[in-house]
Amino acid sequence: MTRPDSEGKGVARGREAQPTINDVARIAEVSKKTVSRVINRSPLLNEATRKKVEAVIAELGYVPNPQARALALRRNFLIGLLHDNPNAQMVLNFQEGVLEALRGTEFALVLHPVDRHSPQMLDGIRTFLEQQRPYGVLILPPISENDELAALCREIGCGYVRMGSAHLDNDAHLVESNDRQAVGHAVDYLVDSGHRRIGLIAGPEGFRSARERYEGFVEAMTRHGLSVGPERVARGNYTFDSGRAAAERLLEASPRPTAIFASNDEMAAGALHAARQRGIEIPAELSLIGFDDTAIAAHIWPPLTTVRWPIVSMARAAAFKLIRPAETAQQPSQFLSDLVRRSSVAIRPADSGED
Amino acid sequence: MTRPDSEGKGVARGREAQPTINDVARIAEVSKKTVSRVINRSPLLNEATRKKVEAVIAELGYVPNPQARALALRRNFLIGLLHDNPNAQMVLNFQEGVLEALRGTEFALVLHPVDRHSPQMLDGIRTFLEQQRPYGVLILPPISENDELAALCREIGCGYVRMGSAHLDNDAHLVESNDRQAVGHAVDYLVDSGHRRIGLIAGPEGFRSARERYEGFVEAMTRHGLSVGPERVARGNYTFDSGRAAAERLLEASPRPTAIFASNDEMAAGALHAARQRGIEIPAELSLIGFDDTAIAAHIWPPLTTVRWPIVSMARAAAFKLIRPAETAQQPSQFLSDLVRRSSVAIRPADSGED
DNA sequence: GGGTTGTGAGAAACCGGTGTCATGGTTCAC
């Protein structure tokens, strides 16, 4: 494989030798540079010359070689996506948004999932950045909260934009969701539906998103004059099982809550199972709200009311920050999530006493 | 942006000027070519020289420029992933398998989702292939069944491997799952559990996967001496709602089936809803098997028994076919799916008469 | 009409690697 191969050319033979800028120049009877000017829409160019060259380009089906361009320009057209898959649907939606922004440009999206728990995570990312030298990277939560990673990007000189639910970085490097406010709206909705005893399944410590959602919850409850006692809060780690366990603790309280807000959909689905196993009817006896609007939310029974990050729009914004920094980088980008109303929330059961 | 920028160098300034092969050669007092030999582990190289050069490389933190390599070698190190997202979890698992195979190599994974229904799909793919010139592409179902796409890859001279549930191409370009046999095992399992009246929710026409699953079903039923009447088969299009509608038709039959095999999990989830709305208990009165083992399967109630493609292994195999054709391309790669037993299948209810 | 300015286009160098071929020094056979 690595030894000099005198038949090396044979490999490329499969492909009809692509025309190069030299072919175009020769046939159009101009210099390479002029062809380059046409490709790059240089303004100082005679209209007749341009037409002539364009005709030859079309005839030959010439497409500039991206590797040669990348070398000469000292930059390539790859956008890296760094994520530690919290949730398949979210990653895919994010990819969709990014690709929408990249459509029509010459940029492509390179994937680089990582393992948050691996001690070599940063080394792996460094290797990736050095080996591919992407133009920039987009960093999804939860690893977007890692400041060492951002420092690494700066050190290597790689552009980056972080997605987050808190103010992690300066505006040029951040696309932000206001989870706090979104959770507030979810709580408002529960209160408007008559609920007073509302439980919270919080996310794991150390996650900014979890903290924002927790604080948003407490703020909103306080605003409504409702207390958040320790028997109303349980912590999970964003998994189905942890949600089930957390819900079991919440449901032991007496009087038990009439509604639960879970910090993500997986945990909400777990809570639903826990309730069902205790014979508690959803939503008649217990209302439930999740967060993220994953595929699960729509497909469990009853369909889950949940908070949806406008992830596609956020992804688009993040991609634009990277590829058009001049126009966008200085504007703060904050997005507000929607509450997706499905049928897991009901009017507070009449028989539940005030607390 | 495109006009000549005399300060062009300023852009790269952020990055500490990366050392190049010339720097290494100068400091190590050897020629570029010798450094190149060290990098590429050429065997004809004096051990002392190698050590000397390696020391300088380490000291400088030199990493070869991938764009320059790509240009000189006339090939890059990008693997494209072409898919028309049938299912988020599957795409993500596939990505995981590919990345596992690519780990430690210099290849990176570039994403290119497409819209199967768009008339410009092929043009979009052509642009992608021409603009990025990936080393090769991996094609996921269902678009892997598109022969024009494969022809396009051959025309452009881009390597490709198709994933499929039927014999779509020759062994060098195919990684195959034996859905027919897997469905057979699912039916065996139902029959072993005492079921005789088994319904099928088939996938949409025109999909090879749907046909394979259909035929696997009919074969297995026939093998067990069971008939497959028209009242036992309904067609869906792989969506939740179509599964619900199909199940409603099947459940109208009298006597109604005691088990249903759905050609994917989404439709199985839809069938579950339909049954529940008719007050039919799952699995006591109706057993259910899906296909794909998506996240939904584990999170609905009751958890769904389903067939799981060994997608990660298949992805790994596909990636190896692309990057190590010499070792792997000629071997056929067929994978058999597992039956994941959860609780949506029960022993046939005693009160259901033989048919 | 000669000098100045401005404009479109080309020649050559360059980006950072790899391939080809030549070269000088050993070792070996005869």
Add this chain to the structure above:
DNA sequence: GTGAACCATGACACCGGTTTCTCACAACCC
């Protein structure tokens, strides 16, 4: 002792673009 074979290494062209610098020529000025 001499030529052949064999190594390890280097010089140089090349991949296909972009950038820099230069130049020819037309327009303009006085």
